[in-house]
Amino acid sequence: MRELGIGLIGTGFMGRAHALAFNNARAVFELPFTLKLAALADADTERARRCATAWGFAQAHGDWQALINDPTVDVVAITTPNHLHYPMAMAAIAAGKAVYCEKPLAVSLEQADTMRRAAAAAGVVTRVGYNYQHNPMIGLARQLIAGGELGELISFQGEFSEDFMADPASPWSWRCEVNHAGGALADLGSHLLSMARHLMGDVLSVCADTQTVHAQRPVSQGSAERTAIAVDDQVHALLRFANGARGTVSSSWLKHGYKNHLSFVISGTQGTLAFDQERLNELRLCRAGQDGFQRLLAGPALPGYAAFSPAAGHQLGYNELKTLEVQELIMAVAGQGADGSDFEAAWEVEQLATAIRLAAREERWVKPQDL
Amino acid sequence: MRELGIGLIGTGFMGRAHALAFNNARAVFELPFTLKLAALADADTERARRCATAWGFAQAHGDWQALINDPTVDVVAITTPNHLHYPMAMAAIAAGKAVYCEKPLAVSLEQADTMRRAAAAAGVVTRVGYNYQHNPMIGLARQLIAGGELGELISFQGEFSEDFMADPASPWSWRCEVNHAGGALADLGSHLLSMARHLMGDVLSVCADTQTVHAQRPVSQGSAERTAIAVDDQVHALLRFANGARGTVSSSWLKHGYKNHLSFVISGTQGTLAFDQERLNELRLCRAGQDGFQRLLAGPALPGYAAFSPAAGHQLGYNELKTLEVQELIMAVAGQGADGSDFEAAWEVEQLATAIRLAAREERWVKPQDL
Amino acid sequence: MRELGIGLIGTGFMGRAHALAFNNARAVFELPFTLKLAALADADTERARRCATAWGFAQAHGDWQALINDPTVDVVAITTPNHLHYPMAMAAIAAGKAVYCEKPLAVSLEQADTMRRAAAAAGVVTRVGYNYQHNPMIGLARQLIAGGELGELISFQGEFSEDFMADPASPWSWRCEVNHAGGALADLGSHLLSMARHLMGDVLSVCADTQTVHAQRPVSQGSAERTAIAVDDQVHALLRFANGARGTVSSSWLKHGYKNHLSFVISGTQGTLAFDQERLNELRLCRAGQDGFQRLLAGPALPGYAAFSPAAGHQLGYNELKTLEVQELIMAVAGQGADGSDFEAAWEVEQLATAIRLAAREERWVKPQDL
Amino acid sequence: MRELGIGLIGTGFMGRAHALAFNNARAVFELPFTLKLAALADADTERARRCATAWGFAQAHGDWQALINDPTVDVVAITTPNHLHYPMAMAAIAAGKAVYCEKPLAVSLEQADTMRRAAAAAGVVTRVGYNYQHNPMIGLARQLIAGGELGELISFQGEFSEDFMADPASPWSWRCEVNHAGGALADLGSHLLSMARHLMGDVLSVCADTQTVHAQRPVSQGSAERTAIAVDDQVHALLRFANGARGTVSSSWLKHGYKNHLSFVISGTQGTLAFDQERLNELRLCRAGQDGFQRLLAGPALPGYAAFSPAAGHQLGYNELKTLEVQELIMAVAGQGADGSDFEAAWEVEQLATAIRLAAREERWVKPQDL
Missing domain, CATH: 3.30.360.10 (Dihydrodipicolinate Reductase; domain 2)
Known part of the structure; x- marks a missing residue:
């Protein structure tokens, strides 16, 4: 089965929620890929390293662009402050990678419009964290x-x-x-x-x-x-x-x-x-x-x-909704997704x-x- | 203690609810008047008579104007279809009697305006049945x-x-x-x-x-x-x-x-x-x-x-809200009413x-x- | 339609609840009798008189035995302290009258046993106030x-x-x-x-x-x-x-x-x-x-x-359960009662x-x- | 930090719940050990191997006794049918390992008595899965x-x-x-x-x-x-x-x-x-x-x-109660446990x-x- 490399940007509460969700998704679901927690990025390199160990990621990056460029990363998950969603998602799209971005998509309607057009043009799978x-x-x-x-x-x-x-x-x-x-x-x-x-x-x-x-x-x-x-x-x-x-x-x-x-x-x-x-x-x-x-x-x-x-x-609890969201994302990457967000x-x-x-x-x- | 004569127009569900409320109000409250169920009116004279007996009213009228003119009636309670509220209330006001009208007050804003002006001019006590x-x-x-x-x-x-x-x-x-x-x-x-x-x-x-x-x-x-x-x-x-x-x-x-x-x-x-x-x-x-x-x-x-x-x-049940409304009405007639409807x-x-x-x-x- | 005379002993909260219930029962139900609030008894004669007026009873007695003997009384309702249920109910049974007694029936199982046997022997209708x-x-x-x-x-x-x-x-x-x-x-x-x-x-x-x-x-x-x-x-x-x-x-x-x-x-x-x-x-x-x-x-x-x-x-509210209980009592007196208490x-x-x-x-x- | 090796027996629903809980516990809690998912046992060796991969266990055993003997295993988690709790827990105690057993502890009071005495004599930490x-x-x-x-x-x-x-x-x-x-x-x-x-x-x-x-x-x-x-x-x-x-x-x-x-x-x-x-x-x-x-x-x-x-x-959801139970177990192994089950x-x-x-x-x- 093909391996799918997950790259996660952000180590706050939502970052950890994503990490848990990816971990749990592979335990509870029959997925069409082998999920690999490939890389974790945080501007604080030391923190990135520590969390990568605790959460099971193979590598740590102090620079989010490095994570996006990382060839082991197929899916980029973005859990940073809202104003960073735009540059990160645009970079990931440019790199041809699937993007899983926390809500809100952007901090202006113009940004959001640019992002959806870029994703459509690039043909990458995208998902936004409307977990409820x-x-x-x-x-x-x-x-x-x-x-x-x-x-x-x-x-x-x-x-x-x-x-x-x-x-x-x-x-x-x-x-x-x-x-x-x-x-x-x-x-x-x-x-x-x-x-x-x-x-x-x-x-x-x-x-x-x-x-x-x-x-x-x-x-x-x-x-x-x-x-x-x-x-x-x-x-x-x-x-x-x-x-x-x-x-x-x-x-x-x-x-x-x-x-x-x-x-x-x-x-x-x-x-x-x-x-x-x-x-x-x-x-x-x-x-x-x-x-x-x-x-x-x-x-x-x-x-x-x-x-x-x-x-x-x-x-079920809140965190399991996140695991279900990850499952939906992975299925979408495999071309089997339902009409998601x-x-x-x-x-x-x-x-x-x-x-x-x-x-x-x-x-x-x-x-x-x-x- | 002064006697207060109640005249009730209408013998449907709401008419009966009023009758019960007047009966119960005098049993449960210390009122500033002795309540007398003076008269009941229904266009069907026979029905008026039968309900008057069952509900304890002293007299029955087949004509609502007769009830309003009845000198034993001090308060006119109106429970008829909505389009009759206007003529009945206006007649009661003209007769200088207190009016207790079911909601809605009238079937047009113009009617309602005329009614409130007439009541103010006549200085009569009025209440509308917003029982909740x-x-x-x-x-x-x-x-x-x-x-x-x-x-x-x-x-x-x-x-x-x-x-x-x-x-x-x-x-x-x-x-x-x-x-x-x-x-x-x-x-x-x-x-x-x-x-x-x-x-x-x-x-x-x-x-x-x-x-x-x-x-x-x-x-x-x-x-x-x-x-x-x-x-x-x-x-x-x-x-x-x-x-x-x-x-x-x-x-x-x-x-x-x-x-x-x-x-x-x-x-x-x-x-x-x-x-x-x-x-x-x-x-x-x-x-x-x-x-x-x-x-x-x-x-x-x-x-x-x-x-x-x-x-x-x-x-408490719904009917007791009506009894409380009657109490408020009676207190208002005695000049002790709070800011009611x-x-x-x-x-x-x-x-x-x-x-x-x-x-x-x-x-x-x-x-x-x-x- | 035959008149049924109600005699009520007790003027406390439960006495008033009975008075309300008898009043309301005749307004809301088609009953096989004309209910007459015949007499009210309280050891305090003055209070008996005052409550009789307020609640619509024809007569007042300062002595409960007098109420039981009153020929206008067909049904004796007992709302006095529990230890008085026995003598009052036994007297009412002896007088051949229907008895409507508040719960508990008596203060000992022996009393209750005597009461139910006496009622059966006398063939009188009885009811106990398990209103719920x-x-x-x-x-x-x-x-x-x-x-x-x-x-x-x-x-x-x-x-x-x-x-x-x-x-x-x-x-x-x-x-x-x-x-x-x-x-x-x-x-x-x-x-x-x-x-x-x-x-x-x-x-x-x-x-x-x-x-x-x-x-x-x-x-x-x-x-x-x-x-x-x-x-x-x-x-x-x-x-x-x-x-x-x-x-x-x-x-x-x-x-x-x-x-x-x-x-x-x-x-x-x-x-x-x-x-x-x-x-x-x-x-x-x-x-x-x-x-x-x-x-x-x-x-x-x-x-x-x-x-x-x-x-x-x-x-519905609590007091209406009492009115329903009175209806059931009256139907039982008319021989149409269901299996009541x-x-x-x-x-x-x-x-x-x-x-x-x-x-x-x-x-x-x-x-x-x-x- | 010392590594603590987890051995899990059973691959049914409860086995998977344990696997999830161990995985999540190390992500969400600061634990006094590095948790290592050391070994998973199931009588069906093939299934043991498949689940070990999916759930992140290092080794798979077709024989539970082998898992207990496995030197990389410090804690033995038992999620098998109830009648097997006794032999497995007794073997784990005999091997001087901490035991985490699903409820009920045993299928007879005698077994339970033997088990608690054995654990006390051996001085091993034990926990039973009263997860609620x-x-x-x-x-x-x-x-x-x-x-x-x-x-x-x-x-x-x-x-x-x-x-x-x-x-x-x-x-x-x-x-x-x-x-x-x-x-x-x-x-x-x-x-x-x-x-x-x-x-x-x-x-x-x-x-x-x-x-x-x-x-x-x-x-x-x-x-x-x-x-x-x-x-x-x-x-x-x-x-x-x-x-x-x-x-x-x-x-x-x-x-x-x-x-x-x-x-x-x-x-x-x-x-x-x-x-x-x-x-x-x-x-x-x-x-x-x-x-x-x-x-x-x-x-x-x-x-x-x-x-x-x-x-x-x-x-929170049910599975998170299990993660909390695992945390309590791990703290007990570190000698910091509260009065658990x-x-x-x-x-x-x-x-x-x-x-x-x-x-x-x-x-x-x-x-x-x-x-």
Whole structure:
């Protein structure tokens, strides 16, 4: 079996999550390649070396371009800060390598557009880390929709809220910078927009409202000095989908009590379906004619679950969604991928987010495809 | 103690609910009047007589104007179809009597405007049946907000959805007629708008989307003949409140599995508060610094609950909200009323609903107070 | 239609609940009698008079025997402290009147035995206030069981816990006295035992464990003086039912967070059914072959619900269970009663509770029917 | 850093779960050893070789004794059928190696007793796979108890039920054999008993009821031939703990809708704490003086969670509990282990299960320590 060399850039939390996912993917899945953890890159060479050992990578690089040039590397995984996604991905594409980039794809719609065009021109496989979509329960939701079990889709109401910025004393970070793709809409909302498109398809037009609630934050933890904040703390939007459905999306990072509340309710002529990432192993479904919602619990009837456990109710965790994402990536490299989140899809997510921002700024309905 | 004569127009479900509420209010509350069930009116004289006996009314009238003229009647309760609210309430106001009218106040904003002006000019006490607001848990929500326990309010996300029209074979009824105040927004949404105002205060501007999903329905149950439907099946709107908060409201009568899902989540700088009418004895609250939501269960610390039960957890029902509404009405007649839903407040709800319809039709933001 | 005269003894919370229930029953049900609130008795004549006026009773008595002798009284409702149930019920039976007695039937098994024999000998209709059983959702549970939808019954696990005695500083009250039917088992557990029998039928044998956790309590609120407590704070028991099912029942009044947690899970060969009185309008059901539990919400398909509301999701409250109990009583007086909780049934509940106490004391399995 | 060689016996689901856990433990934890996946054994040599490659083991053995003798193996992990735990663990102990054995420790109390004595005599580190205890939320529960936040413990009510044998057509398997540690009590209940001891400490005495509901099952899937079943389908027991608390434990594998319902409610004088493995990232807590239960969601304040994610709400899964178990094992080998589930503890669990069986058979209270 052919060997596929994995090169990983970045050694932070997300870097380690990728390392775990590649390691676990080869243990739990029958893959069409032998995965080889070929190289790990970090600007701090010493750290690169240490993590390479701990995580099982064959080589360490202090320079990401070296990793991209490394002939043992076939797939480049990018887990660095958002503003570096563009140069790294463009270099990897130029080198003809598959690219697996964390979300968001880029820090501007223009960058994203350039990236998707370059990837298409080069014919390389790309994937973007919208990991929540790889949940087998989301796969089940897609199946239910595709199988017509909800009938025609009428509405989608989605929210992704957390509370990690709820305290006005939470200081400035890169997440507060527009040119690092900061703000609740870019940081959280883009996951929700991707999910909405994954389940409902294209969005024709949007109207929206964004707000910066805490206009100043400390420059660092505990500092008395404050800096102005330009990014949105919360966003609410109206959506019209190409399939005729209507709906809302909302996102806030100020909402006490929510930790990972990526949630939606989809209403169709034949049923209603609800999900909340805080209980990622569950769906709630009410079919026409039933009296109330039924709780569906993840189990081995779903292949993505069966890979990890033969028994229902044993619960997948967040990191396993990442492993499932890696599997999907590898299958795509082998030409067997389903319609996953490639650069084209990620660009459409960015386009939709841009439309929401424009609609809010100009207080009018905006069509994403007009951007 | 002075006797207060109650005159009730209408003998349907809501008429009976009023009768029960007046009966129970005098048993459970210390009221400043002796309540007398003076007269009951129904166009069907025989039915009026039968219900008067069953429900304990002293007299029966076949003519509602006769009930209004009846000198033993001090308060006129109106539970007839929506298009009759206007003439009945105007006649009662003209007779100088207090008016307790079911929602919606009227079938057009113009009617509502005339009614609130007439009531103000005549100086009569008025109330409109937004009964969900009388839930002691809603009172507690108001207390928490007023006491600053949520900090400054940031967002309100509300929904009132049911599924009683979800089946496309559900036939036409008066609820499908614009001039009977039909449609999801008027029928369900107006409760939600009233609740939003009750908790959050004035709305400055709205943007919205309404949709008729099932454009035709059978003219009657089982009929093959179909008639065109003009009213909305679902509505989604963006709201900006005078207090600076933003939010959404949604309403649908097509949503399988929802039976009385009048719900909201209010986010503030110091906490988040959630409610769902399908579990009307509960609130969920997360304060800043707490790890997660706490379930608050209705109990006798709340006066409106204590009136019905000395022990926590014994659960109030829908009909008891009506009894609490009657108490509030009687106190208002005695000049001791809190800021309840009078004709002025109900007109503001209608104004807001009208703004939502206009915003949807013209695809732009609309200020209710400009109407 | 014949008039049926109601005599009510007691003007406390439960007295008022009865008064409301009789009033409401005649408004919401088609009854085979005209109900007349004939007389109200309280040892405090003045209070009897005041409450009679407020609640709509024709006469007031300062002496309960006088009420029983009152020829306008056909049904005697007893809501006095537990130790008075016996003399009052025996007098009412002797007078040939129907008796509606609050639970527990008596303060000893001997009293209960005498009462049920006297009632049988006199041929009078009797009912005991196990009001939770009149919940339409419990009726639905019985229907599901009777219709075989759970298959053969395998287990019943029930709990009735509250927290009103959880604070060790909660003082002594009559609820702490054995000869007033105090203790968690008698006060709360008897409702659960009655429910278990209502749903599962006879119990063949029990083994149990009871415990007094707080052996002393203040003699009154805030007092430094303490008195020894002999009654149980918590009880756990194993049950074997005549139908072959096994199970547990538990009761505690020390369990923080539980306010009215009368709950059960019934397991059958074809499904599992769960209920919690803190959400009395809901059942959770999982049928064989389904993936998970479905929430059933009370609605007008259930006659006991339809009497109060024509629309699903509007929620019944505790007091309406009492109104349903009164309806059942009146139907029984008319000879149309279903198998309700009469003195015979209540004696069997007391017998079961006595068996549990004996099993705990002697640390062995006990057969209730051997007592 | 010293290298620690891991030898794994068994290549089924649980074998793979161990392999994943060892791999992930070295990536996510700072361990006092360099973990080396030294050898994998399976009776099928070819399969051993294939899995060794896929899972990253250096060597493969077709004979488990060879693996134990392998000088590169320091820790022997046993994931074979239950009846093989005894000979394998005894051989590993004899070789002076640390032993990590899946639960149950053995198929008889005598075996378990021999094993714990042998381990103690040899001074080797042992661990048994009661993986649910390694959930950070269970760690939090222990902290809350140890910190006195629940006050004195009053009761424990636990249940571990699933539905994988609910269908009477589910065929015989080794789980139906007494001498393979089959039956609901041994298979599921032992996890619950271990959890009860982990949280509440020693059990002084028990009374119990066990039942075989389906006395015959097909010999294999779809077969018309049936074989008699001797093991319990369900068990209910009363427990008295050494700390004075009382309680119940129940287990069934016939309960439709339950997939992994390892759950408990602990009541103390200062609070109530509830857990359900089907939502393993949550605890529900009500402290004295609070109105209701609060949901605690796993987050990075708990070290066992922080190892996998820096952000709250991202959810751990079942396999990560196994990784945490491996960490605890490795720390124990380094002499830094907390009081984990070693052979001594596992023997006490078996003793308790044996006491429950005896109590059920002889219908009397039994003291585990008398066995």
